[in-house]
Amino acid sequence: MTRIKSQLSLKQLFWITFAVLLAVLPQAYRLPMWFLPMTALVVGYRFYAQINQLKRAYNRILIMVAIVALIMIIYSQGFGLSREISVTILITMTVLKLLETYAMRDALLVVMLCYFVTMTRFLYSQDLLLVLYLFGSAFVTTHALAVLNFQRNEKWFDRKQINSTAGSLALAIPFAVLFFLVFPRLGSPIWGSPDIFGEGKTGISDSMSPGSIIELFMDDSPAFRVTFKNDKKPTNNQLYWRGPVLWNFDGRTWSREKQNSTRKTIRQYQPEQVIDYQIELESTGQNYMFGLDYIVDAPKGAFLLPDSMLYAPVKINQLRHYELQSLLLDRFYSPLSDKNETLLLNFPEQQNLKTQALIETWQQDSADPIDIVNRALNHFNQEPFFYSYTPPALEGDVIDAFLFESKRGFCEHYASTFTIMMRMAGIPARVVTGYQGGVDNGDYLLVKQSDAHAWSEVYIQEEDSGYWLRVDPTSMVAPERVEMGSRQIMDQKRNIIDYEWLINFKESMDKYRYQWNQWVRDFNVSKQEALFRAIGIDHRDGKTLALMLAGILMMTILLSLIPIWWIKRKKYHDLQKIYLQLIHLFRKQEVLYGYRTQGIEKFVHKLITLYPNIEVQANHFLKLYLNARYSVNPSHNQQTLAQLNNSLQKIKSLLKEQHAL
Amino acid sequence: MLNNQTDKKTNHPLSDTAMIQNIIDHIGHKILDKEQQITIILAALIAGGHVLVEDLPGLGKTTLATAIAQTFGMDYNRIQLTSDMMPSDVLGVSIYDAPSQTFSYHKGPIFTQFLLADELNRATPKTQSALLEAMAENQISMDGETYPLDAIFFVMATQNPIDEAGTYSLPQSQLDRFLVSLSLGYPDHASERKLYGSEYLQTFNKPLQALASPEQLSQWQSKAKLIHANDEVLDYLQLLIQKTRNHSQIQHGLSPRAGLSLFKLAQGLAFIADRTFITPADIQRAFFPVSRHRLTTVDGSSAGDIIESIIHDTPII
Numbered sequence: 001m002t003r004i005k006s007q008l009s010l011k012q013l014f015w016i017t018f019a020v021l022l023a024v025l026p027q028a029y030r031l032p033m034w035f036l037p038m039t040a041l042v043v044g045y046r047f048y049a050q051i052n053q054l055k056r057a058y059n060r061i062l063i064m065v066a067i068v069a070l071i072m073i074i075y076s077q078g079f080g081l082s083r084e085i086s087v088t089i090l091i092t093m094t095v096l097k098l099l100e101t102y103a104m105r106d107a108l109l110v111v112m113l114c115y116f117v118t119m120t121r122f123l124y125s126q127d128l129l130l131v132l133y134l135f136g137s138a139f140v141t142t143h144a145l146a147v148l149n150f151q152r153n154e155k156w157f158d159r160k161q162i163n164s165t166a167g168s169l170a171l172a173i174p175f176a177v178l179f180f181l182v183f184p185r186l187g188s189p190i191w192g193s194p195d196i197f198g199e200g201k202t203g204i205s206d207s208m209s210p211g212s213i214i215e216l217f218m219d220d221s222p223a224f225r226v227t228f229k230n231d232k233k234p235t236n237n238q239l240y241w242r243g244p245v246l247w248n249f250d251g252r253t254w255s256r257e258k259q260n261s262t263r264k265t266i267r268q269y270q271p272e273q274v275i276d277y278q279i280e281l282e283s284t285g286q287n288y289m290f291g292l293d294y295i296v297d298a299p300k301g302a303f304l305l306p307d308s309m310l311y312a313p314v315k316i317n318q319l320r321h322y323e324l325q326s327l328l329l330d331r332f333y334s335p336l337s338d339k340n341e342t343l344l345l346n347f348p349e350q351q352n353l354k355t356q357a358l359i360e361t362w363q364q365d366s367a368d369p370i371d372i373v374n375r376a377l378n379h380f381n382q383e384p385f386f387y388s389y390t391p392p393a394l395e396g397d398v399i400d401a402f403l404f405e406s407k408r409g410f411c412e413h414y415a416s417t418f419t420i421m422m423r424m425a426g427i428p429a430r431v432v433t434g435y436q437g438g439v440d441n442g443d444y445l446l447v448k449q450s451d452a453h454a455w456s457e458v459y460i461q462e463e464d465s466g467y468w469l470r471v472d473p474t475s476m477v478a479p480e481r482v483e484m485g486s487r488q489i490m491d492q493k494r495n496i497i498d499y500e501w502l503i504n505f506k507e508s509m510d511k512y513r514y515q516w517n518q519w520v521r522d523f524n525v526s527k528q529e530a531l532f533r534a535i536g537i538d539h540r541d542g543k544t545l546a547l548m549l550a551g552i553l554m555m556t557i558l559l560s561l562i563p564i565w566w567i568k569r570k571k572y573h574d575l576q577k578i579y580l581q582l583i584h585l586f587r588k589q590e591v592l593y594g595y596r597t598q599g600i601e602k603f604v605h606k607l608i609t610l611y612p613n614i615e616v617q618a619n620h621f622l623k624l625y626l627n628a629r630y631s632v633n634p635s636h637n638q639q640t641l642a643q644l645n646n647s648l649q650k651i652k653s654l655l656k657e658q659h660a661l
Numbered sequence: 662m663l664n665n666q667t668d669k670k671t672n673h674p675l676s677d678t679a680m681i682q683n684i685i686d687h688i689g690h691k692i693l694d695k696e697q698q699i700t701i702i703l704a705a706l707i708a709g710g711h712v713l714v715e716d717l718p719g720l721g722k723t724t725l726a727t728a729i730a731q732t733f734g735m736d737y738n739r740i741q742l743t744s745d746m747m748p749s750d751v752l753g754v755s756i757y758d759a760p761s762q763t764f765s766y767h768k769g770p771i772f773t774q775f776l777l778a779d780e781l782n783r784a785t786p787k788t789q790s791a792l793l794e795a796m797a798e799n800q801i802s803m804d805g806e807t808y809p810l811d812a813i814f815f816v817m818a819t820q821n822p823i824d825e826a827g828t829y830s831l832p833q834s835q836l837d838r839f840l841v842s843l844s845l846g847y848p849d850h851a852s853e854r855k856l857y858g859s860e861y862l863q864t865f866n867k868p869l870q871a872l873a874s875p876e877q878l879s880q881w882q883s884k885a886k887l888i889h890a891n892d893e894v895l896d897y898l899q900l901l902i903q904k905t906r907n908h909s910q911i912q913h914g915l916s917p918r919a920g921l922s923l924f925k926l927a928q929g930l931a932f933i934a935d936r937t938f939i940t941p942a943d944i945q946r947a948f949f950p951v952s953r954h955r956l957t958t959v960d961g962s963s964a965g966d967i968i969e970s971i972i973h974d975t976p977i978i
Binding site: 570572576579580596597598599601602626629630631632 | 889890891893894936937938939940941942945972973974975976977978
């Protein structure tokens with residue numbers, strides 16, 4: 001290829017570059033560090049070259065640049081054919097392509113690449129805000145295409161042209177909806193799950209070490225959404241969303257205990273005690289799911305572990321909906337094996353001796369577990385303990401340090417300290433993590449990451465059986481946390497952008513996101529099947545799918561032809577209509593009708609050759625017609641039209657006499 | 662008297678159209694079955710353009726030329742071009758006149774009203790271009806003097822498409838000087854039989870009676886120039902011209918000059934059809950003779966089919 005100067009106008013280059021930037025920027029955060037400087041350099045150089053009318057760089061230089069970029073990608077992201085690297089290469093090369101975009105052909109290619117890059121963003125997330133952004137990106141890309149094809153003027157923002165882009169995109173909406181509804185859906189996404197690579201918040205993890213929950217307090221993104229059935233909404237202090245149950249403590253970190261059996265379904269309960277609800281869980285990339293204490297039975301595709309934790313064998317890598325029933329109780333009857341009892345009494349005996357001494361004094365007053373539990377709770381309540389997001393870091397014997405020195409902390413500290421205290425007193429105890437509360441957000445309850453919470457469960461042995469009792473020591477220090485929700489105790493700003501209006505805005509956005517999830521993201525195989533059944537298609541086997549696809553494609557082609565026809569449709573004036581009427585008389589006679597490129601004179605002459613008896617009338621008609629249409633002063637007023645029509649009728653009747661029609 | 666034709670019954674002078682129709686019939690007695698070509702040539706004559714006839718020998722090119730010249734009562738010259746002809750053989754020569762001690766210009770055969778340039782492609786490029794230049798400028802420049810040609814100056818050149826040896830085919834730029842090109846082709850079966858009959862031989866040997874005068878022709882020429890085309894027709898004309906430019910099988914599309922030629926010839930045809938305006942049918946009829954010699958196809962084949970297909974693919978409703 002020769003070195004050419006740019007064949008594009010500055011306006012065209014601007015729109016192409018704009019489209020490229022909008023398409024690649026939302027992915028910049030997961031691209032290598034050098035990506036943004038490289039993009040700035042490429043765009044800067046290209047505009048410099050355009051303004052100074054430089055020729056395109058030598059091919060060997062462009063190839064070198066591409067190779068260097070490829071090496072840098074491999075250096076930053078490793079070598080392999082993963083989605084990650086494929087997308088990075090696609091995006092990087094799209095940006096670099098600007099360097100050689102001097103001709104129309106390359107420009108069109110860049111625009112097509114932009115559409116493709118925009119779509120790859122959906123591999124990572126399908127959130128509503130992102131979709132809105134990508135709509136904007138697709139709009140700009142389409143406009144770039146329009147500017148490439150119809151350079152109307154040099155005005156960079158030509159409102160008329162922008163409107164026409166909007167119009168053509170609007171025409172695409174019905175097709176998008178149609179394809180969305182009927183395009184065959186796979187049971188699981190074909191290229192792995194959309195959220196696996198990152199956007200899904202991990203949220204609560206299955207271990208708890210100092211500071212792990214505090215990160216969640218900063219995060220207002222949704223954890224899950226709950227819809228209660230029959231308008232039975234529990235009060236805030238009943239909303240304990242059970243997540244991972246932590247058994248083991250190594251002096252610093254709490255972790256789970258592996259369990260190989262499942263918990264039984266609760267069978268005996270009063271129907272009015274039970275509460276029905278549906279949860280829409282954002283992807284976490286983890287196995288556990290959440291439910292209100294205590295869950296009656298596991299939903300489809302999940303089971304209950306013996307510690308009542310809801311567990312999904314397949315990781316939650318996309319939005320998941322499930323229905324649950326719960327009994328809003330603070331205790332749960334269940335036997336405890338000796339082995340588990342030993343585990344739940346474990347604590348580092350050489351540490352926290354001051355606490356151990358304190359517990360011993362309590363035990364001397366009363367050995368009854370319930371008394372000790374109340375004693376401990378009272379201790380938190382009476383002593384000057386404070387709820388704080390910014391507790392001092394604790395060293396060494398963390399329980400002692402917390403209980404006797406700092407006395408400041410949040411749920412994590414209280415739950416952890418309380419659980420160890422119970423174990424010291426010989427009461428089996430464990431930490432339960434999850435969420436507490438939630439925000440009423442219209443039709444549903446929004447549970448955010450900042451609602452993360454930790455509490456305790458102690459096992460109370462009765463004569464023939466025993467039960468787990470939920471104890472939340474945090475409620476002794478900051479009762480408003482459980483009564484009113486986590487927002488109540490956020491009296492200080494969590495970070496510099498922690499404004500009330502921003503939280504409110506996020507919550508109202510979430511309402512739309514909820515609808516989006518309900519109607520779009522969660523439109524899965526079963527919902528599609530239901531839709532198909534509604535229109536009378538019962539089976540989604542291969543043959544039906546193939547037929548449907550073929551049908552959809554046919555329909556799309558047909559439907560796309562309608563606007564084309566509408567745009568291209570000729571608007572005929574009166575004289576043309578008369579000619580068309582004449583041709584139409586002979587629509588069945590191929591010799592005459594044939595093509596519409598012969599013109600009226602040829603047509604009438606052919607007609608006269610075939611039907612000599614109309615010669616006089618036909619020539620009269622032709623003369624009138626030609627005069628009316630092509631003469632120096634064309635006059636097709638009503639009178640001429642009437643004459644023409646009259647003559648046409650005469651020709652018609654003459655032909656009818658001859659049975660020519 | 663300009664109008665020397667009268668209606669035999671009423672003795673009124675005939676209308677222009679009727680006269681032209683008479684002329685066409687008149688020439689048709691000599692050149693059988695070639696009414697269309699005669700019409701095109703007359704239209705070119707009225708439009709003030711020159712004609713290139715490409716055909717095999719013996720198909721009546723010379724006869725046609727003579728018939729037209731005779732019918733219009735024009736001065737008629739014929740030059741048979743050969744490769745040893747010099748420009749002076751066509752244009753004339755300045756000769757030193759000893760008694761008066763001056764150069765005097767002796768006019769060549771080009772100083773006439775109707776020039777038949779037979780086998781133009783046999784002449785050397787030098788001679789060809791001298792002739793064509795004179796055609797374009799309607800005057801001769803020699804030794805610093807210009808000598809105007811007659812106001813009515815019509816060239817009919819012939820070319821033999823076979824017999825390539827020893828010919829200099831005309832370059833594209835020279836071909837453009839001809840308003841139209843056409844070929845006569847073989848006569849049809851019945852006409853050819855008539856041609857061999859003794860009756861025809863008698864007509865053939867008699868010179869044709871003049872039905873019009875050069876003055877009459879020049880009057881028609883100025884009338885034809887006034888013929889009008891409205892936007893719709895001009896759009897159609899332009900569309901046809903444009904289609905030759907985007908056609909995959911055509912090397913170079915038609916120039917705006919070709920477009921003007923198309924317009925002129927259509928004026929001539931409209932005049933013959935007794936109209937004061939051009940219709941799309943005029944354009945269609947004019948398109949083939951105007952563009953045939955101006956278009957070269959990519960593979961060197963005849964442009965005729967492509968021209969037909971362009972008309973066939975251009976809607977006119």
